[in-house]
Amino acid sequence: MKIALLGYGKMGKTIEEIAVNRGHEIVLKLEDDIDNFELDKMDIDVAIDFSIPKAAFKNITTCFKSDIPVVCGTTGWLDDYEKAIELCKKENSAFIYASNFSVGVNLFFELNRKLAKIMNGMSDYAVEIEEIHHTEKQDAPSGTAISLAQQIIAENDQKNNWQLDHAEADEIPIKAKRIENVPGTHTVSYASEIDTIEIMHTAKSRQGFALGAVVAAEWIKGKKGVFSMKDVLSDQLK
Structure with missing residues (x-):
């Protein structure tokens, strides 16, 4: 080819x-x-x-x-x-x-959709996304983090948008960090007063x-x- x-x-x-x-x-x-x-x-x-x-x-x-x-x-x-x-x-x-x-990230996307569907209606849990990338990355948040947020919104009756850093009650906050030599790490967390549920994908290279x-x-x-x-x-x- x-x-x-x-x-x-x-x-x-x-x-x-x-x-x-x-x-x-x-x-x-x-x-x-x-x-x-x-x-x-x-x-x-x-x-x-x-x-x-x-x-x-x-x-x-x-x-x-x-x-x-x-x-x-x-x-x-x-x-x-x-x-x-x-x-x-x-x-x-x-x-x-x-x-x-990444094949691994696309499997992670499927896991994210399924977890979002399970967590819909669990009002005690607040959802948040964190992404970490290398300092050369030009956009924030990452496209992957936005995709994760959009997947959650499609399954969550209480969320209709995402925002970088600070979000309203009907929005998903995305935290973006830039650290040297990090290919890409994405974490989706659901936190309540008594526990936290997290899923994470960590890329080891490009x-x-x-x-x-x-x-x-x-x-x-x-x-x-x-x-x-x-x-x-x-x-x-x-």
């Missing part, structure tokens, strides 16, 4: 290593912005975008217009997500966005995120439509 890497920072380099080890070829490597590349004249099977928030939308939509499927793990650009979805459908292309491509992105790229090749990591991992999540 011929892959374009849009965003060639630490994550892009890790994706490259894994993709090459799995027998794929990297045919394009861009630092951030796709600019004026004539992608329709290049032989590209899938683009993987781990760029920066200000470049992501342009990168993604440029690929759609050149009939190149996109796997995107860039966070912080989601105000334009619906526009990207509309253009994907208009161009009959293919798209997977995930706040986190390898899990990068591998999941390559697996998603392998899966989406030849498909049309808008998908999620739940589609990619459907067999494992049954």
Whole structure:
């Protein structure tokens, strides 16, 4: 498979290593912005975008217009997500966005949904999310933390939004910390006066995120439509 890497920072380099080890070829490597590349004249099977928030939308939509499927793990650009979805459908292309491509995190998402459903109506317990990442991460809270909050809100009759740090009674507080050399740690806690229930996912390196992105790229090749990591991992999540 011929892959374009849009965003060639630490994550892009890790994706490259894994993709090459799995027998794929990297045919394009861009630092951030796709600019004026004539992608329709290049032989590209899938683009993987781990760029920066200000470049992501342009990168993604440029690929759609050149009939190149996109796997995107860039966070912080989601105000334009619906526009990207509309253009994907208009161009009959293919798209997977995930706040986190790690297989472990997507299993964690399923656990979070199930726990949120169980805890709905347990008014003695206050829910909170904490995320810790490396100091180079540009957005806060993380896309993964936002996904966790949205999953809880979908199952919780008393919560309708999230807020960074301080939250109202009908909101979920997300605490974001930045510490050097932390790939990513996410904790969801339900605390009452007598006890606390917690679930946690701790990434040990970027390898899990990068591998999941390559697996998603392998899966989406030849498909049309808008998908999620739940589609990619459907067999494992049954």
